[in-house]
Amino acid sequence: MRIAIGIAVILLAICIKPMLRAFHALRETSEVEEMVKVDPVGPSFDADSAYAFTQTQCDFGPRAMNTEGHERCLEWIIGKFKEYGCEIHTQRADLTGYDGTILKSTNVLARHKPELTTRVLLCAHWDSRPWADNDPDSANWHKPILAANDAASGVAVMMEVARLLQQNDSLPLGVDFVCFDAEDWGTPQWSDVQTEGNTWALGSQYFAENLPQGYEVRYGILLDMVGGQGAKFYREGLSRRYANAIVKKVWRAARQAGYDSYFPKRDGFNITDDHVPLNQKANIPTIDIIPYYPNCPQSSFGPTWHTTNDDMAHIDKNTLKAVGQTIIQVLFTEME
Numbered sequence: 520m521r522i523a524i525g526i527a528v529i530l531l532a533i534c535i536k537p538m539l540r541a542f543h544a545l546r547e548t549s550e551v552e553e554m555v556k557v558d559p560v561g562p563s564f565d566a567d568s569a570y571a572f573t574q575t576q577c578d579f580g581p582r583a584m585n586t587e588g589h590e591r592c593l594e595w596i597i598g599k600f601k602e603y604g605c606e607i608h609t610q611r612a613d614l615t616g617y618d619g620t621i622l623k624s625t626n627v628l629a630r631h632k633p634e635l636t637t638r639v640l641l642c643a644h645w646d647s648r649p650w651a652d653n654d655p656d657s658a659n660w661h662k663p664i665l666a667a668n669d670a671a672s673g674v675a676v677m678m679e680v681a682r683l684l685q686q687n688d689s690l691p692l693g694v695d696f697v698c699f700d701a702e703d704w705g706t707p708q709w710s711d712v713q714t715e716g717n718t719w720a721l722g723s724q725y726f727a728e729n730l731p732q733g734y735e736v737r738y739g740i741l742l743d744m745v746g747g748q749g750a751k752f753y754r755e756g757l758s759r760r761y762a763n764a765i766v767k768k769v770w771r772a773a774r775q776a777g778y779d780s781y782f783p784k785r786d787g788f789n790i791t792d793d794h795v796p797l798n799q800k801a802n803i804p805t806i807d808i809i810p811y812y813p814n815c816p817q818s819s820f821g822p823t824w825h826t827t828n829d830d831m832a833h834i835d836k837n838t839l840k841a842v843g844q845t846i847i848q849v850l851f852t853e854m855e
Contacts, residue, residue: 558775559775559776559777559844559848560847560848560851560852561683561687561690561847561848561850561851562683562686562687562847563844564679564680564683564839564840564843564844564846564847565679565683566836566837566839566840566843567836568679568682569672569675569676569678569679569746569836569839569840569843570675570746570834570836570839572599572671572674572675572678572679573667573671573672573675573746573831573834573839574831575595576592576595576645576666576667576671576674576675577665577666577667577671577830577831579591579592579595580665581647581649581663581664581665581666582645582646582647582666583646583647583648583649583663583703583704584616584620584622584623584624584646584649584700584701584704585620585622585623586663589646589647592645593625593627593645596627596645596674596678596698597609597627597629599678599681600627600629600678600681600696601629603631603678603681603682603684603685604631604681604684604685605629605630605631605681605696606629606630606633607627607628607629607630608627608628608629608630608731609625609626609627609628610625610626610627610628610725610726610729611623611624611625612624612625612626612725612729614701614721614722614725616701616704616718616721617704617705617706617710617712617714617718618710618712620704622700622701622704622721624700624701624721624722624725625700626697626698626699626700626722626723626725626726627645627696627697627698627700628695628696628697628731629681629695629696629697629698630693630694630695630696631681631684631685631693631694631695631696632690632692632693632694633693634693635691635692635693636693636735637691637692637693637737637854638692638693638694638695638735638736638737639692639693639694639695639736639737639738639739639740639849639850639853640694640695640697640736640738640739640740640797640803640805641677641680641694641695641696641697641739641740641742641846642677642696642697642698642699642723642739642740642741642742642793642797642805643670643673643674643676643677643697643698643699643741643742643743643745643793644670644673644698644699644700644701644702644703644720644722644723644743644793645670645671645673645674645698645699645700646670646700646701646702646703646704646722647663647664647665647666647669647670647671647703648663648664648666648669648703648825648829649663649703649704650662650663650664650707650709650825651663651664651825651826651827652707652708652709652825653708653817653818653824653825653826654825654826654827654828655817655826656827659826659827660707660708660709661709662827664825664826664827664829665827665829665830665831666703666829667746667829667830667831667833667834668744668745668746668747668821668823668824668829668833668834669703669743669744669820669823669824669825669829670702670703670743670744671746672742672744672745672746672747672834672838672839673741673742673743673744673745674698675746675839676742676745676746676839676842676843676846677696677698677742678696679843680694680696680843680846680847680850681694681696683847684850690850690851690854691854692850692853692854694850695736697726699720699722699723699726699793700721700722701720701721701722701725702719702720702721702722702723702792702793703719704718704719704721705717705718705719705720706718717791717795719791719792720791720792720793720795720796722793723793723794723795723796723797724796724800726796726797726801727796727797727799727800727801727803728796728800728801730801736803737853738762738765738803738804738805738806739794739797739803739804739805739806740765740769740805740806740808740846740849741792741793741794741797741805741806741807741808741809742808742842742846743792743793743807743808743809744809744810744820744821744824745808745809745810745838745839745842746834746835746838746839746842747810747821747823747833747834747835747838748821748833748834748835748838749812749821749835750781750810750812750821750835750838751781751782751783751810751811751812752781752782752783752808752809752810752811752842753783753785753786753787753811754766754770754784754785754786754787755787755788755789755790755792755806755807755809755811756786756787756788756789756790757789757790757791757792757794757795757798757807758794758805758806758807759786760789761794761798761799761804761805761806762798762804762805762806764804765804765805765806766806768849769782769806769808769845769849770782770784772845772846772848772849772852773841773845773848775848775852776844776845776847776848777844778840778841778842778844778845781838781841781842781845782841782845787809787811788811788819790807790809792807792809793807794806794807808842
């Protein structure tokens with residue numbers, strides 16, 4: 520019996536050793552890849568320019584649905600993307616809000632190099648929250664917010680990328696910039712209205728259900744609240760589920776561009792956002808770059824989320840730079 524056991528142990532060791540060697544080799548390869556230094560590529564993202572684009576949107580005042588500020592900002596967004604050489608398509612629809620309000624919604628699709636068939640999608644919502652329903656002061660719960668971070672910052676980063684792509688015409692890749700409307704009319708915390716379905720991200724839901732004929736892109740990247748002070752962008756859960764390869768691509772690009780401190784290799788939680796209908800309804804693998812504040816008592820989205828403090832005083836150029844340069848790195852390494 521002892522001899523049999525000894526032989527079994529020897530055979531087991533013989534089988535396990537190659538497996539262990541393979542495991543260690545794989546781990547060492549992965550670690551080496553993590554340590555490889557890749558120089559940043561592409562043009563330098565101008566945070567001052569992105570900051571100015573954020574400011575301009577705020578200068579229109581709140582951009583909640585069906586308001587004058589909303590319509591004035593829409594004209595400006597269309598005009599700026601045209602100025603930067605994009606082909607513009609608007610997608611207008613009457614959408615129904617959580618409370619039955621008819622929302623005059625406009626999605627804007629701005630196409631850089633529309634003649635190219637290899638394309639990447641960048642997107643953000645451009646409407647503002649009509650109510651500061653997460654404000655620490657209940658007197659502000661029914662007031663509109665200026666929405667500097669949520670969502671002027673995302674549009675601003677896309678706009679600066681579009682400006683840079685026009686100046687640096689070497690990118691052999693088409694980029695679609697989509698500004699989603701009607702994202703932030705979701706049921707407020709103070710409402711007692713009974714709702715069915717997802718009352719958020721109405722514009723992206725409509726876009727995903729009504730794609731332009733023959734519309735194809737490799738993948739999408741959603742930018743949501745990308746200018747806040749102290750922001751860290753954890754790997755959002757639904758992005759990992761639907762498009763984990765794109766998560767790895769973007770977080771690797773952040774490391775290559777020198778902004779891994781803003782993009783820690785840590786997991787956040789699942790967030791219902793504009794990327795969900797793109798994944799579920801349009802079958803476009805799309806990730807969400809969105810901040811996570813695990814120790815913030817006000818909100819895991821940060822202290823200004825859906826409050827009257829979401830203003831320019833709380834926008835950080837360093838955050839805009841980190842996200843914008845990461846996007847540039849993604850685009851200019853896509854064809855390598």
